[in-house]
Amino acid sequence: MGKICEICGLQAARYVCLDCGKSVCEKCFVTERWLCTECYRKRAGLVRPIHLHSTLPYKLFLAGFLLIAIGSIVLAFAPLFGLSFQGGGFVWVFPFPPFVFGTKIGIEPIIFTTLLLILALILVVIVFVGYKRCIKSLRA
Numbered sequence: 001m002g003k004i005c006e007i008c009g010l011q012a013a014r015y016v017c018l019d020c021g022k023s024v025c026e027k028c029f030v031t032e033r034w035l036c037t038e039c040y041r042k043r044a045g046l047v048r049p050i051h052l053h054s055t056l057p058y059k060l061f062l063a064g065f066l067l068i069a070i071g072s073i074v075l076a077f078a079p080l081f082g083l084s085f086q087g088g089g090f091v092w093v094f095p096f097p098p099f100v101f102g103t104k105i106g107i108e109p110i111i112f113t114t115l116l117l118i119l120a121l122i123l124v125v126i127v128f129v130g131y132k133r134c135i136k137s138l139r140a
Contacts, residue, residue, distance in 0.1 A: 007036060019043075056131050063127045067120060074116070 013023035
């Protein structure tokens with residue numbers, strides 16, 4: 001006959017805890033962490049949960065998604081306001097300066113491009129301010 005669980009003392013031990021080395025049964029073992037229930041409870045107080053909404057990759061994804069969504073909406077409704085994108089546009093690979101190109105030079109495309117750049121800069125600032133707040137809350 002094999003070892004008996006060192007925690008409950010009722011069932012046959014099938015696992016060994018990584019922290020304390022106790023032989024434990026299935027009921028007294030957390031397979032996801034490979035720890036006995038006693039060590040798992042001790043560690044549970046030390047581990048701070050990290051929420052997905054407070055991480056930088058999530059915020060960057062959200063900012064990128066919002067920029068794409070706003071751009072798509074602007075492109076869809078631009079003909080209603082008499083704007084045409086046949087002669088130009090711009091490409092912005094952050095953090096490099098935007099590259100504006102086109103053959104039609106007029107006041108409307110310049111104003112429109114400037115507004116889009118300002119909107120993009122505001123979204124980038126919001127993401128970085130949120131990132132700094134996230135870092136401060138994790139350090140506290």
